[in-house]
Amino acid sequence: MGLYYSLQVSDEEDAVHYLSGLYSKLLYHHQMGGSPSCQIAAVDMRGPVAAKVKNQIKENCVIIYSKTYCPYCKIAKKTFNDLGVPYEVYELDKMPDGVSVQDVLDNMTGTRTVPRVFVSGQCIGGGTETRQLYKEGKLLDMVNKCLAS
Structure with a gap:
C-alpha cells in the first residue's frame, strides 16, 4: 500500500519546498518506527x-524562533546579547499556535529544529550557525546592514 497525495501549487519553488518538507517528515516518521501509511498534515x-x-x-532585522528550554536557542540569544543587538524572539512552546508556526518554519527552511534565526529576512540557521558567524566576524556586519536600511 502506497501513500498518495494530490498537490496544487502556483510555482515550481512552492512545490520543491513543500515536497522536501513532506519527504523529511516521512523519513523522520519511518526512522522513528512509524508505519509508511502515516498521515501528514499539509502546511498552508x-x-x-x-x-x-x-x-x-x-518587519524585524533580527528574529529568533525559539523554545524556552532549548540550549541552542539560548546560544543564539546570548550571541545577540553579547553583540548588544536588539532582536525579536518568539517562544514557540509558549504560543497557542507554536506547532503551526514551527510547521511553517519547517516548510520555509527545510528543518523543524529550533532556533530558526533570521537576519534581514534570511534564515541564517540555528544556534551553532549563529555563533559561528559571530566568531567569524560576519554576524555584526549582517545586522548593521539591516539596521542601516
Missing part, C-alpha cells in the same frame, strides 16, 4: 499562520 503557506510568520520576518 498562504494561510494566516504563514502570513503572520512572513510578516514577522519582514
Whole structure:
C-alpha cells in the first residue's frame, strides 16, 4: 500500500519546498518506527499562520524562533546579547499556535529544529550557525546592514 497525495501549487519553488518538507517528515516518521501509511498534515503557506510568520520576518532585522528550554536557542540569544543587538524572539512552546508556526518554519527552511534565526529576512540557521558567524566576524556586519536600511 502506497501513500498518495494530490498537490496544487502556483510555482515550481512552492512545490520543491513543500515536497522536501513532506519527504523529511516521512523519513523522520519511518526512522522513528512509524508505519509508511502515516498521515501528514499539509502546511498552508498562504494561510494566516504563514502570513503572520512572513510578516514577522519582514518587519524585524533580527528574529529568533525559539523554545524556552532549548540550549541552542539560548546560544543564539546570548550571541545577540553579547553583540548588544536588539532582536525579536518568539517562544514557540509558549504560543497557542507554536506547532503551526514551527510547521511553517519547517516548510520555509527545510528543518523543524529550533532556533530558526533570521537576519534581514534570511534564515541564517540555528544556534551553532549563529555563533559561528559571530566568531567569524560576519554576524555584526549582517545586522548593521539591516539596521542601516
